[in-house]
Amino acid sequence: MDALHPRLLVSRFTDHFRFYDAVPPAPIGATRASGSESGPYAHWDVDGQDPLA
Numbered sequence: 343m344d345a346l347h348p349r350l351l352v353s354r355f356t357d358h359f360r361f362y363d364a365v366p367p368a369p370i371g372a373t374r375a376s377g378s379e380s381g382p383y384a385h386w387d388v389d390g391q392d393p394l395a
């Protein structure tokens with residue numbers, strides 16, 4: 343089954359990027375697939391389910 347891939351549109355990209363780059367990886371095993379805190383986009387992969395890979 344494919345994972346849901348939500349899209350978050352935020353006004354403070356750097357702050358949100360830092361949160362998602364630091365918090366979710368530990369409990370769910372997410373790895374950053376692309377992007378950086380300079381934006382404008384970033385996405386994370388969980389368990390090899392990245393549709394862009």
